[in-house]
Amino acid sequence: MDSKELLVQGNNFLQVLPHCKKLGMKVITASKGQATIELPYNPEILGMDSQGYVHGGILTTMMDTVCGFAVTAALPAQEFCPTLDLRMDHMRRANAKGSIFAWAQCYKITRSICFTRGYAYQDDPDDPIVHCVATFVRSGKAWGKGGFVKLGAEDLLL
Numbered sequence: 660m661d662s663k664e665l666l667v668q669g670n671n672f673l674q675v676l677p678h679c680k681k682l683g684m685k686v687i688t689a690s691k692g693q694a695t696i697e698l699p700y701n702p703e704i705l706g707m708d709s710q711g712y713v714h715g716g717i718l719t720t721m722m723d724t725v726c727g728f729a730v731t732a733a734l735p736a737q738e739f740c741p742t743l744d745l746r747m748d749h750m751r752r753a754n755a756k757g758s759i760f761a762w763a764q765c766y767k768i769t770r771s772i773c774f775t776r777g778y779a780y781q782d783d784p785d786d787p788i789v790h791c792v793a794t795f796v797r798s799g800k801a802w803g804k805g806g807f808v809k810l811g812a813e814d815l816l817l
Contacts, residue, residue, distance in 0.1 A: 692733035
C-alpha cells in the first residue's frame, strides 16, 4: 500500500474511534510502519491546571492511537491488534499554544507481538512532550460482518 492509500486508511481509522473523532485528530503522514497524527488545539483538551496545560489523558490517547496505526501500516493485512502495554515518559508539559503532533514507528513484528516507539511534540520534534514505547498483540483477526473474523475470511469489511 502506498503512502496516499495509508493516509486515507489512517484517517478512516480515526473516524471510527469516537474519542479521536471528537478530538479532531487527523493522520498527516503515513508510510510503511510509520505515522504522524495531528491534534489541533481546542480548549476542551486542557486539564484543570490553571495555566492551561493539555490533559495527560489526551496525550495517552494520542500516543496509543498513533502507535496502533503504525502497527496497522506495518502489517501486510489489516489485523486487529489490541494494546498490550503502553509506557510513556512525560518529558515536559504541553501547552495551549497550538497543535500537538505525534509520530510513531512499528520497528519489530513477531508472530504474536508488534513493537512500537514514538513521541509527541509541538514546535520541535527534538523537544518532545512525551516519549513512549508500546506493544500490541496480533490476533490474526480483522473486522467482518457480525464481529471479528479470521484474516482471509470472505466476509471481511476492511
